[in-house]
Amino acid sequence: MSLDTQNEPAIELVGIDKTFGTVHANKNINLTVAKGSIHGIIGENGAGKSTLMSILYGFYQADHGEIRISGKPVSIRDSQTAISSGIGMVHQHFMLVENFTVLENVMLGAEGGQLLRKGVASARKELKRLEDDYGLEVDPDAVIEELPVGNQQRVEILKALYRGAEILILDEPTGVLTPAEADHLFKVLRVLRDQGKTIILITHKLREIMAITDTVSVMRRGEMVATRKTSETTVEELAELMVGRRVLLRVEKGEANPGKVLLSVKNLTVKDSRGVTMVDDVSFDVRAGEIVGIAGVAGNGQSELLEAIAGIRKPTSGEILIDGKPIAGADPAALRELGLAHIPEDRHHMGLVLKFEEYENSILGYHRDARYGRGAMLNLDGIRKSAEEQIAKYDIRPPNPRLKTANFSGGNQQKIVVAREIERDPTVLIIGQPTRGVDIGAIEFIHKRIIEMRDAGKAVLLVSVELDEIRSLSDRILVMFAGKVVGEKSGEAGEQTLGLMMAGIAA
Amino acid sequence: MSTASVPLPAWINYGVIPLINLILAFFFSGLVVWLIGENPFEALKYLVIGALGRGEGIGFTLFYTTSFIFTGLSVAVAIHAGLFNIGSEGQAYLGGLGAALVALSLDHYVPWYVTMPFAVIGAALFGAACAAIPAWLQAYRGSHIVITTIMFNFIVSSLMNYLLVRVLIVPKAMAPESRTFLEGGQMPKLDWLISMFGGKLGAAPLNFSFLIALVMCYLVWLLIWRTKLGYEMRTLGHSPTAAGYAGMSYKKIVMITMLISGGLAGMMALNPVMGASARLQIEFVGGAGFVGIAVSLMGRNHPAGIVLSALLFGILYQGGAELSFDMPAITRDMIVVIQGMVILFAGALEYMLRPAIVRAYQQITGK
Ligand SMILES: Nc1ncnc2c1ncn2[C@@H]1O[C@H](COP(=O)(O)OP(=O)(O)OP(=O)(O)O)[C@@H](O)[C@H]1O
Ligand SMILES: [Mg+2]
Numbered sequence: 001m002s003l004d005t006q007n008e009p010a011i012e013l014v015g016i017d018k019t020f021g022t023v024h025a026n027k028n029i030n031l032t033v034a035k036g037s038i039h040g041i042i043g044e045n046g047a048g049k050s051t052l053m054s055i056l057y058g059f060y061q062a063d064h065g066e067i068r069i070s071g072k073p074v075s076i077r078d079s080q081t082a083i084s085s086g087i088g089m090v091h092q093h094f095m096l097v098e099n100f101t102v103l104e105n106v107m108l109g110a111e112g113g114q115l116l117r118k119g120v121a122s123a124r125k126e127l128k129r130l131e132d133d134y135g136l137e138v139d140p141d142a143v144i145e146e147l148p149v150g151n152q153q154r155v156e157i158l159k160a161l162y163r164g165a166e167i168l169i170l171d172e173p174t175g176v177l178t179p180a181e182a183d184h185l186f187k188v189l190r191v192l193r194d195q196g197k198t199i200i201l202i203t204h205k206l207r208e209i210m211a212i213t214d215t216v217s218v219m220r221r222g223e224m225v226a227t228r229k230t231s232e233t234t235v236e237e238l239a240e241l242m243v244g245r246r247v248l249l250r251v252e253k254g255e256a257n258p259g260k261v262l263l264s265v266k267n268l269t270v271k272d273s274r275g276v277t278m279v280d281d282v283s284f285d286v287r288a289g290e291i292v293g294i295a296g297v298a299g300n301g302q303s304e305l306l307e308a309i310a311g312i313r314k315p316t317s318g319e320i321l322i323d324g325k326p327i328a329g330a331d332p333a334a335l336r337e338l339g340l341a342h343i344p345e346d347r348h349h350m351g352l353v354l355k356f357e358e359y360e361n362s363i364l365g366y367h368r369d370a371r372y373g374r375g376a377m378l379n380l381d382g383i384r385k386s387a388e389e390q391i392a393k394y395d396i397r398p399p400n401p402r403l404k405t406a407n408f409s410g411g412n413q414q415k416i417v418v419a420r421e422i423e424r425d426p427t428v429l430i431i432g433q434p435t436r437g438v439d440i441g442a443i444e445f446i447h448k449r450i451i452e453m454r455d456a457g458k459a460v461l462l463v464s465v466e467l468d469e470i471r472s473l474s475d476r477i478l479v480m481f482a483g484k485v486v487g488e489k490s491g492e493a494g495e496q497t498l499g500l501m502m503a504g505i506a507a
Numbered sequence: 508m509s510t511a512s513v514p515l516p517a518w519i520n521y522g523v524i525p526l527i528n529l530i531l532a533f534f535f536s537g538l539v540v541w542l543i544g545e546n547p548f549e550a551l552k553y554l555v556i557g558a559l560g561r562g563e564g565i566g567f568t569l570f571y572t573t574s575f576i577f578t579g580l581s582v583a584v585a586i587h588a589g590l591f592n593i594g595s596e597g598q599a600y601l602g603g604l605g606a607a608l609v610a611l612s613l614d615h616y617v618p619w620y621v622t623m624p625f626a627v628i629g630a631a632l633f634g635a636a637c638a639a640i641p642a643w644l645q646a647y648r649g650s651h652i653v654i655t656t657i658m659f660n661f662i663v664s665s666l667m668n669y670l671l672v673r674v675l676i677v678p679k680a681m682a683p684e685s686r687t688f689l690e691g692g693q694m695p696k697l698d699w700l701i702s703m704f705g706g707k708l709g710a711a712p713l714n715f716s717f718l719i720a721l722v723m724c725y726l727v728w729l730l731i732w733r734t735k736l737g738y739e740m741r742t743l744g745h746s747p748t749a750a751g752y753a754g755m756s757y758k759k760i761v762m763i764t765m766l767i768s769g770g771l772a773g774m775m776a777l778n779p780v781m782g783a784s785a786r787l788q789i790e791f792v793g794g795a796g797f798v799g800i801a802v803s804l805m806g807r808n809h810p811a812g813i814v815l816s817a818l819l820f821g822i823l824y825q826g827g828a829e830l831s832f833d834m835p836a837i838t839r840d841m842i843v844v845i846q847g848m849v850i851l852f853a854g855a856l857e858y859m860l861r862p863a864i865v866r867a868y869q870q871i872t873g874k
Contacts, residue, residue, distance in 0.1 A: 061869065312751055333754025342752070350752040353745045360738070365753035367738050376734045 008071065010035035010167055010198040011056070016065035018051055020407065023398050025051040027222040029065070033167075033215075038189060038199045040209040040230070043219030043242055044439040045411025046397045049202045052219070053169050057089045058082040069167075088165025090156040090173055093348060093410070098145040102138050102155050103127060106162050123162070130161050134188045146274075148299035150181050157188070167198045172410065174208060175436045179467055179499070180297070186212045204411070204439050206235045218242055243441045253451045256475040259288035261324075262459035263309070263428045268318035270304045278304035280483035281318070286428070286459040291450065293474030293491075294463045297502050301483040302463045303345055306432050309461070310342040311335045312350075322428055336365055341421040345432030345463070351417040352405050359387035359401035362420050390419040394445070410437040415446075422449050429453055430461045435469060447473060467495060467502075515861075515868060521807070525853060527860060529819075532852040536845040545836050557829025558822040562706020564829065566697075566713040570783065571795075572814075572821030573713075576720040577775035578799025579817050580727050581634075581768045583808040585652075587731055588764040589744035594641060594656025595772035596796025597663035598634040602773025603780045604667065605633030607675070607685055607787035610780075614692030622692055626781055627719065627774060634773015635766040637663055642765030646758040652765070660796075671789050685787040694782035714782030716774075723771060724810035730767070740764055772796060801850040816853075823849065 011033040018026040025048040033039045043049050054060045056067060058076040066073055069085050076082050082089070096105050107123045127140055136154045144152060153173060160168055170189075174182040189199055189212060201213060209216050210230060217227040218241040226241050239247040263286040270279035279301045286292045296302050307313035309320055311332040320327050322338050332342070344350040352361050363372050363383055371386070373379035387401040394415045396408070405413060414437060421429070434450065435443045450473060454460050464470050470477060477489045479501040487501050537547030558568045578595045585592035592598075609629040613622045641655035671683040694714040701708040731737040743750040743760050750757065779791045798820055805819070806812030827842030852859075 310752070311754070331754050331756070332752060336754065344752055346748075349746065349748040351749070353742055353749045355745045356741075363738075364742070364749065367735050367753075373735065376736060378733055378735055378738060380733070 007034040007036050009033060009068070010037075010070060011200075012066075012068040012071075013052070013056070014066040014068065016052065016055060016062045016067075018048075018055060018060060018062050024222050026055070026062070029219075029224045031217060031224060031227075033198060033200060035070070035198050036193060036196045037214040038193050038201060038212055040213035040216035041200060041202045041219060042204070042206070042209060042216060042238060044221075045415070045437075045442055046221075046409040047219040047242075047439075048222045049219055050171055050409060053089065053171055053200070053202065056082070057087060057169060083163050083165075086164065086166035087169065088160025088163060088167065089169045089171070090153065090160060091171055094152050094156055096144045096152060096155060099143060101141050101143055102147075102158075103140040105144060105155055106140075106159050108159075110163055126162060127158065130158055134161070134191060135184065136188065150177055150298050153177070157185075165197070167200070168192065169200045169202075171202045172204065172437055173201070174203060174205060177298075177465070180503075182208070204437065204443075206238050206440065209238065210235060220244060239440055242439070247440050248444050249440070251447050251451070251472040253473075254455070256290045256454065257457075258290040258475070259457060261285045262288050262322065263430075263461060264319075264321040264324075265305075265309065266319040266321070268305070268308060268320065269316045270301070270308045270313060271316050272304065277316075278483050279308065279315075282480075282483075282485050283318075284478055284485060284488075286461050288427075288457045288459055289454055290475045291454050291460040291462055291473050293470035293477045294461070294480055295467060295470045295477055295498055295502055296463075296465070296480035298465050300480045300502075302480055303432065305480070306342070306345065306430055306461075306463055309430055310340070310344070332365065333368065336424075336426075339427035341424050341426035341429050343417055343421045343429070343431040343434055345436075347413055347417050352413060354404075354406040356405055357402050358391070358396075358405055358408065358416060359384045361405050361416055362387040362390055362401070364420065366420070366424060390416075390423055393423075394419040395442070411439050411442055414438050415442060418446055418449070422453065426458065428459045428461070430463075432463045433465065434462070435464075435466070467498060471495065471498070515865065519864065519868065521812070524861065524864060525805070527864070528853045528856070529849070531860075532845075532848040535852070536848045539841070539844060539848075540837065543836055543841070545834055550830060550834060550837060553830045553833045554826035555822075556826075557833070558826030561709075562701045562704075563709035563711045564825060565706060566701055566708045566711025567828075568818070568821040568825040569717055570711060570713045570778065570821075571824040572817045573717045573720045573778045573782075574775050574795040575798055575802045575817035575820050576724065576813060577778070578772055578796050579802030579806060579813040580723055580799075580810065581772035581775075581796075582799045582803035583806070583810070583813060584727060584731070584740075584771060585764055585768040586803060586808050587737070587744050588740040588760055589747070590645070590761065590764060590768070591653050592638070592656055592765065592768050592772075593653055593800070594638060594659050594769070594796070595775075595799045596792055596794070597656070597660035598637040598769040598772035599775040599792045599796050600660075600667055600790075601637040601663045602630040602634035603776035603787055603791055604670065605629035605631070605773060606776045606780050607688075610688040610692030611685065614689040617691050619691055619693055619695060623694070623715070626692075626777060630773040630776050631770035632773070634776075635770040637773070638765045638769025639762075642762050642769075645765075646761040664790075668789065671787065675787060683789050688781065688785045692781065693785045694777060696782075712779075712783035714778065716778040716782045719774065719777065721814075723774065724814055727771070728810045736760075736763065772799070801853075805850075805853045819849070820846070 009032045013029055013031040016026050016029040029052060041049050051060065055062045058078045058081055067076055074085055097108065103123060106127055107119060124140060131137055136158055138151050138154050173185060177185060193199055203209060213230045215227065216230050218225050218238065220242060266283050268279055268282045269277060272278050282305060294302050304313060308315045311330050322340060327335060348354060372383050384401050391399045391401060396412050396415045418434060434446055438446060450460060462473060474491045477491060477493055478485045479487045479498060481502060481504040540547040540550045558564055578599060581595045582592055606626045606629055609626040610622060613625065637659060641652055641659055644650040644655050645652040675685045676683055677686050694716055696708060697713045697717060698708045739755045739760050742753060742755060775795060780787055802813055802816045802820055805816035823846050831837050831839050831842055
C-alpha cells in the first residue's frame, strides 16, 4: 500500500476471498486500517462491503485469506472471538431483541455472572457513563420496538462500546438518521477516534465520507479497486471509481405540471397503539403530475401518516380521498385496486418477506391479480418471467429470481420493492425512504423513475429523512413536526429554513 | 451463530442430517435395550422384520402410516401460516363422529364408493368444526391457539365419551361403541396393493384411506406452494407485518387455515373407523394426533417429508408391537421410549449437529 500511515495498523486483511454459491462476493481483498483513524468503505450495492465486514466480525468465514489485528494473525471463528479481539459492529440491519429494554439489550451476552441483579446495577451505571461521555441518550428502560429507528441505532452503538470495542465497524449507520442526528453521530465518532479507537464506516453518502473519514477504500463487484486519502480525493472521483462511469449527482427535472387532485387528506388524526396522537389534524392535497415531499425528523408522525394512507393503520378521525373517492375503511388490497402503490419505509418488516425467494416477493400485495394466475392458482412461470423482467430493468443483482431475498444486499432488496411498486403503474404513489441504503448509481435510477412517474401524471407523496432527497425531488415541501404540518414551502426552499421548521422552531 | 447462516446443499439438509439424527436415535435406543440386558441388534432385527418382513406386517405399518400422514399434514398446514395446532388429536376424534354418522346412515342403502365421498366430507367437516372455535378465538379474540386447541382435545374427549356411552351405544351392549357398519359403510382393504408385491395382507387393516392420504399430500402441496391462498398463508407465517402491508386479512387466513388443518385431522378417522374396526370406538385416535406434530416437524412440514416420517413412525409402531411380543423384556413402554428418542433427536434436536456438520462440510470442500 502506497499510503504512508503514521500509525501502526489496527487491522490488516490479506487476500480475503469469499464465494456464496455462484456469487463471488469478495475477491482477494487486501486492506489496511490505521489505528486511531476513521476509514471509509464505499461501493455499489452488492459490491461485497457487508460481506467483508461480516468476515471481520466472524459471521462468515473467509474461504481464503488472513486477518491481522494489531499485527497479530487471528482466526475469528465467530462473533464471540471478534468481540474478545476488541471488534464491535453496528449492523446495517439491527440485531436487537425487539421486546427487551435498552438495558437488557446492551447487557445481552455480557450479563456478568449468573445473578442478574448485580449485573443490572453496574450495567445501568456504565450505560449512564457512556451516554454522558458520547451524548448517546436513550432511556435505558424503554422497550426497543417502541423506540424510533434512530434511537434503536444508538442502542447498537452503546452495545458495542459496552463490550469495550477498540475497533468499531458501522455498516450504513446514517441510513436511518436525520442530518442533525448524523452530525451528532459524527461528533461521537470523532471523539472515539481521538481517544485512539479505530472506526470503519460503510456508507453510500459520499458527503459523509468527505466530512469525516481520514482514508477511504472503494469496492467494486467484489474487488478492492482503490484506496485514497480523503483529503486528496473528490466526490466525483470516488463516484466514478465506484460505479466505473460518470454519475449524475444532481437530479434533473423539468417544471411540474400539476393537474387535478388525486390524493386528498382532510383533518387526519392517527393515534398509535398506546393512544398517543402521532398525526394531528393533518390536511393536504397531492395533484396529478406533482411530487409532494414531507420533510421532518424521524418520529414526527410521517410513518403513521403513510401507513394511514396505505390502509395499514386506521385513522382516528378525518378523511382520505383518492381521485375524489373517500377510502375510509379500505384495506391495502382494495387501495391497490384503486391505483395506490406504497413503497414502505421498512422493507424488512413490511415490504419484503425475507425468507421468500425473490420472485415471490415480486408479487407481494398483487398476488391476487389475474396476471399472476387464474382463479385460485398461481402461475409460477409467469411470475418468474415478470420477476426476471423487473430484475433486468432495475439491475437487481445477482439477477436470480430464485435467490432467497435475505441473501440480496440491502440496496438490492430495496430495488426489489421499488421495482414491484412502480412497475404496477399506479395513479398515486406513496413512498417512504425510497433510497435508504441504496448506492449512488441506483439512487440516480430510482430518482429518475420517480420523476418519470410524476411526468406521466401520477400523484407522488414522498416521505424522506434525507433533506437533500426531499429538496431535489419535491415540487412542494410540507414540514411535519410533532404530528402536525407546520408549514409548506416550494421545492426551492433552503436547507436552513427547512431545518429550523423541522426542529419546530420557525413556522 | 456463525454457522447458522452458512448454506448447505439440499442433499445434506434433507438427506444427511435427518439420517444422522435417526442413527443417533437408534444408537441411544440400542443403549437402553442393552441396559435392560437384551441384545440391541436382535431387537432391531425383530423390529424391522416385524414392520417390513411380511405382507401382513407391511399392511399394519402402512395402516399406521396412513393415520400419521393425515395428522402430520394437519399440523403442517397450520405451521405454514404460523399457527401451532396441538388439537389434531381432538379434531380427529370428532372427525370420527362425522364419518360414523355418514356410514351409519348410508350403509344400508348404497355401496361403499357412494358412501366414501360423503364420509370424507363428513369427517373433514366435523374435524374442521372442532378447529373452528379455537381458530375464531385466535383470530378475533387473541386467545392463543396452542392453549385453546389443547383444551378442545379434552372437550371432545368428554363429548365423545358421553355420546358413545349414552347415545350411540348398541342397546344392551357392554362396550361403548357404535354398531358395526355394513359393507356399504366400510373402506375396502388394499389386498391388491400388497399382492402386487407378492405379499399377503392377511388380517392387516390397510385400506382405501391410504390412497386418500396420498391424494391429500398432493393437494396440500398444491395448496401451500401453488395457490394464492397458500402464498398468503406462508406470508403470514413468515411475517405478519408484511401480510398486513400486502392487504391480506389475518382473520380470514387464520380461520381458513385452521378449518383446513382441522379437516385434514378429521379425515384421519376414516382410517381406523371405516377402514379397520368398522365402528366408532372409544379413544380410537390413540395419540396419532400428537404423533402428527413430530411427523410434521421431522418432515420439515413438506408433504414428501411427511410421507417419509409417517412411514418411519408407522414402522416404529408396528415393529415395536412385534418386538415387545418377541422380546417380553421389552415392554410396550420401552417402545414408547424408543419412539421418544426418535422424536427427541429427529424433531426437537434437529439442529443440534448442524454446526459440526457445517464445519465438516467446509473442511471437506476446502472452504
Ligand atoms: N448468505 C448469502 N448467500 C448468498 N449470497 C449472498 C449472501 N450474502 C451476500 N450474498 C451476495 O454477496 C454479494 C455481496 O453482498 P453484500 O451484502 O456484501 O453487499 P454490500 O456491498 O454490503 O451491498 P449494499 O450496499 O447493498 O449493502 C451480493 O451479491 C449478495 O447477494
Ligand atoms: Mg451492505
